[in-house]
Amino acid sequence: MEKIIGYLPGDGIGPEVAKQAKKALEAVAEKFGHSFTFNEALVGAAAIDATGDPYPAKTHEVCQSADAILFGAIGDPKYDNDPSAAVRPEEGLLRMRKNLGLFCNIRPVKAYKLLEEASPLKADRISGADLVVFRELTSGLYFGNPRGRHEDGKSAFETCLYTEEEIVRISKLAFEAARNRRNKVTLVDKANVLVTSRLWREVVTKLHAEQYSDVELDFLFVDNAAMQMILNPKQFDVILTENLFGDIISDESSVIAGSLGLLPSASIGSEVGLYEPIHGSYPQAAGKNIANPAAAILSAAMLLETSFGLTEEAKSIQEAVDRCLNEGFVTVDINAENPVGTEEFGDKVVEYIKG
Numbered sequence: 001m002e003k004i005i006g007y008l009p010g011d012g013i014g015p016e017v018a019k020q021a022k023k024a025l026e027a028v029a030e031k032f033g034h035s036f037t038f039n040e041a042l043v044g045a046a047a048i049d050a051t052g053d054p055y056p057a058k059t060h061e062v063c064q065s066a067d068a069i070l071f072g073a074i075g076d077p078k079y080d081n082d083p084s085a086a087v088r089p090e091e092g093l094l095r096m097r098k099n100l101g102l103f104c105n106i107r108p109v110k111a112y113k114l115l116e117e118a119s120p121l122k123a124d125r126i127s128g129a130d131l132v133v134f135r136e137l138t139s140g141l142y143f144g145n146p147r148g149r150h151e152d153g154k155s156a157f158e159t160c161l162y163t164e165e166e167i168v169r170i171s172k173l174a175f176e177a178a179r180n181r182r183n184k185v186t187l188v189d190k191a192n193v194l195v196t197s198r199l200w201r202e203v204v205t206k207l208h209a210e211q212y213s214d215v216e217l218d219f220l221f222v223d224n225a226a227m228q229m230i231l232n233p234k235q236f237d238v239i240l241t242e243n244l245f246g247d248i249i250s251d252e253s254s255v256i257a258g259s260l261g262l263l264p265s266a267s268i269g270s271e272v273g274l275y276e277p278i279h280g281s282y283p284q285a286a287g288k289n290i291a292n293p294a295a296a297i298l299s300a301a302m303l304l305e306t307s308f309g310l311t312e313e314a315k316s317i318q319e320a321v322d323r324c325l326n327e328g329f330v331t332v333d334i335n336a337e338n339p340v341g342t343e344e345f346g347d348k349v350v351e352y353i354k355g
């Protein structure tokens with residue numbers, strides 16, 4: 001198979017972890033006889049520094065002409081601490097998602113048997129937990145207009161807007177995913193307060209009755225869901241939720257896996273899918289060869305499976321990562337006493353894929 005992969009390393013630890021994911025993809029190509037061409041492009045603070053724009057037109061072209069996109073991370077403290085910055089790196093990611101029509105963000109989470117000790121949660125609570133968050137990615141508070149500051153500068157506002165169509169298209173994907181898992185969808189919302197949440201409930205309930213009544217559906221308010229995630233994560237199979245709630249719940253769920261550095265994600269919706277670790281740019285760790293590349297490498301596995309349909313190839317990456325984790329061949333976020341470096345982890349994964 002010949003494929004073009006848009007390669008967007010981004011900021012902070014992004015380049016280091018994306019590089020390991022690229023190495024894993026190259027190893028897969030070699031082993032299984034495929035040819036992957038990587039087209040590199042700038043995004044985020046790196047793109048602002050070079051062009052003034054966090055998502056330059058050239059990057060959009062690279063993304064549009066690719067068969068899939070591998071993305072590292074975005075964000076830089078020099079913008080985080082400057083509320084008056086005219087452009088922000090995150091804008092690049094948001095525009096990329098919107099312009100590429102990536103409305104569905106899929107974030108799988110599972111408890112790794114041998115990493116249960118790495119989680120601050122009690123092993124009996126998380127053991128066997130296996131869930132996936134379906135987060136709406138191109139609407140809600142992140143994108144609704146109007147937004148801004150009032151003229152006096154003393155008040156600010158955003159708009160949370162959802163249409164029926166936006167709710168239906170991601171809900172369908174969530175129900176279909178549930179059918180291939182444990183057949184349960186939990187809609188997380190705030191329908192006791194928010195009008196948009198009530199629309200979500202109405203639309204999801206109707207869709208369920210009409211097309212997916214074989215799937216179990218339940219509802220949780222987001223505050224309760226946040227508590228249940230820690231109290232009893234095993235109750236969840238597919239979590240379906242809007243943009244901001246999904247952002248928060250998915251970071252929270254990473255505690256189950258033991259490290260944010262283990263969670264991959266896929267963003268889909270149009271022809272081209274984008275694959276990225278859920279962690280951010282972690283600037284304090286950049287350039288130190290200490291970041292955990294597992295999430296980025298597992299994102300590459302999701303890319304192979306979801307965008308290219310290469311199931312066996314994806315499995316070879318997952319198994320290589322699992323093997324490292326099971327052998328305690330892990331980075332400092334998981335084992336502070338005897339850690340391996342980012343590059344070494346990537347090399348070991350390559351070795352296991354080839355072996």
Ligand code: IPM
Nearest residue numbers: 074075090093094247278280
């Ligand atoms: C994520 C990140 C982004 C988001 C930021 C970097 C804009 O937190 O992908 O979860 O809020 O969506």
Ligand code: MG
Nearest residue numbers: 247248251278
């Ligand atoms: Mg987030």
